[in-house]
Amino acid sequence: MEIGISTFMEASPHPVTGKAISHAERLRNGIEEIVLADQVGLDVYAVGEHHRADYAASAPAVLLAAAASRTKNIRLSSAVTVLSSDDPVRVYQAFSTLDGISNGRAEIMAGRGSFIESFPLFGHSLDDYDELFTEKLELLLAIRESEKVTWRGGHRPAIDNRGVYPRSVQEPLPVWIGTGGNPESAVRAGMMGLPVVFAIIGGMPERFAPLVNLYKQSAIRAGHDPRKLQIATHSHGFIADTTEEAANTFFPYTQAQMNTIGRERGWPHYDREAFDAARGLRGSLYVGDPEYVAEKIVLLHKNLGLTRFFHHVDFGSMPHRDILRSIELLGTKVAPIVRKELARS
Numbered sequence: 001m002e003i004g005i006s007t008f009m010e011a012s013p014h015p016v017t018g019k020a021i022s023h024a025e026r027l028r029n030g031i032e033e034i035v036l037a038d039q040v041g042l043d044v045y046a047v048g049e050h051h052r053a054d055y056a057a058s059a060p061a062v063l064l065a066a067a068a069s070r071t072k073n074i075r076l077s078s079a080v081t082v083l084s085s086d087d088p089v090r091v092y093q094a095f096s097t098l099d100g101i102s103n104g105r106a107e108i109m110a111g112r113g114s115f116i117e118s119f120p121l122f123g124h125s126l127d128d129y130d131e132l133f134t135e136k137l138e139l140l141l142a143i144r145e146s147e148k149v150t151w152r153g154g155h156r157p158a159i160d161n162r163g164v165y166p167r168s169v170q171e172p173l174p175v176w177i178g179t180g181g182n183p184e185s186a187v188r189a190g191m192m193g194l195p196v197v198f199a200i201i202g203g204m205p206e207r208f209a210p211l212v213n214l215y216k217q218s219a220i221r222a223g224h225d226p227r228k229l230q231i232a233t234h235s236h237g238f239i240a241d242t243t244e245e246a247a248n249t250f251f252p253y254t255q256a257q258m259n260t261i262g263r264e265r266g267w268p269h270y271d272r273e274a275f276d277a278a279r280g281l282r283g284s285l286y287v288g289d290p291e292y293v294a295e296k297i298v299l300l301h302k303n304l305g306l307t308r309f310f311h312h313v314d315f316g317s318m319p320h321r322d323i324l325r326s327i328e329l330l331g332t333k334v335a336p337i338v339r340k341e342l343a344r345s
Contacts, residue, residue, distance in 0.1 A: 001301055001342055003335045004044030005037050005327060006079045006234050006310035009057035012317045015256035021317060023056040029320045030057070031067045036324055038071035040331025046079030046109060046234075046310060051117040054260070061094035068102035076102055079197075079234065079310065080111030080178035084132040085118040087156070088140035089164055096168040104169035109197055110137060111178035128155060134188075137177075141192070144172045176232070186211045190218025195230030197310070204282050205233065206303040232308035233300065236315050237286025238322070239293050239329040246287050251275050253316025254285075286311060290333030297334070298341045 009030050013020045021029075034045045045067070047060040057063060064076040076098060081091055091108065099106035112133045119126050135153040143149055143164050152158040176195045179185035189196040196215055198208050212231060220226055236254065240246035251272060258270035278285040286293050297309055313326045 001306055001338065002043035002232075002308040003297070003330065003338060004042050004046065004075070004308065004310055005033070005330070006046040006048065006312045007033070007057070007314040008048040008050050008055045008079075009063070010054060010257070010314050010317045011056045012054035012257060012260065014317060015252045020054070026056040027063060029323075030063060031070065032320075033314075033323055033327055034064075034067035034074065034076075035070050037327050037331065038074040040328055041335065042074060042327070042331045044075040044077055044107075044308065044310070046077040046107075048079040049082050049113070049118075050115060051121055052115065061098050064106070065098045065101050068098060068105065071102070071105075073105075075105045075107055077107035077176070078109045080109045080113060082113035082118045083110040083136045083140065084112050084129065085122045085124050086136070088136045088143060089159075092140060092143045092164055092168075092173070093166070096166050096173060099168040099170055099173060100166055106168070106170070107174040107176060108140075109176040109178045110140065114180055114199075124155075131155070137188075140175065144168070144175065176230075178234075181208065181211060183211060183214055186215040187218045190215040190220075190224070190229075191222040193219055193222065193224035193229075195232065195307075197232040197234055197308075198304075199234045200284050201234075201236055202278070202284055205235070205284055205300050206282065208233070209303060212304050230307045231305060232310060233304065233306060234310040234312055235284055235286055236312045237293065238313055238315075238318070239286075239288065239290060239311075239326045239334060240322075241289060241329075243288040243292050246289065247276070247279060249322060250287050250315075250318070253318050255316075257316035290329050291337065293330075294334045294337035294341070297338050301338075301342060 009026050011021050011023055011026045037045050047057045047063055049060050051058050060078040095106045095108050135155055139151050142151055148161050148163050149159050150161050176197050177189035178197045180199045216226055238246050238250035255270050279287040286296050313323050
């Protein structure tokens, strides 16, 4: 199983001081984090697209390209590319360029996004939310399959036998489907035979097992080889030398961010009791010392049959030094334990 990092390059205010890191500094710190992840042997680093003041990563491909020339092995992905509000031609061109710079390490994680700021920003209607994604995913897949494209849809001008360049080093360029747990998304990914990423940020991860089964069944019905399917999850977490240190360090930032988003979405107040419940063995927070986090990841693999795990460390504007330490422990301590345990099964 591959193990990696996902981030949105958070730049939200500090929960105590109220000061926020500048976008420029957060982006520079992000490159340093990607370089470290590569050095400690992690498999993938994914940057999510957002268009808000509290996130710095509105252009993941640019950031990943900056890190590509300073890394050797780590795969570089979006998490997600909000495909509904973007142009698939430009998405392919950006990530095929990244693929060339990195010599075949680029990936696209396509999704509809959990935030909606990009829709009015780029002139799209939320009334077309589902239709936009379906149509643009179709075009993106057509572009990656063929140098010359002929295509017509309802939300973008037609393309008549035009070439899209540069072509990717990888053929085809990997495209994953990112979803927060929508059954239709699981079915779509399965029918297309595309790898899928489930964002699990609440509840018990084992409850996603029916969605995983739905994904696999849809793929089998569409004639895809179930042995080739790839399944990933994305969950928040933090690793420190002791579980107590990890929990006490991570809680204030988690609480601040959960309550900020919660006020927008009508969630109940997030408190320490909810946090401690979520970091239990069957919970969705991967917070603790290396041995405990590894135990949770192994359990997740057992319950869902994962091929990849994304650990989202940068939550609530964690200090850069703490993010670096958590990445280091994930690569040098957690990943070896997980790989050893899975090799036994």
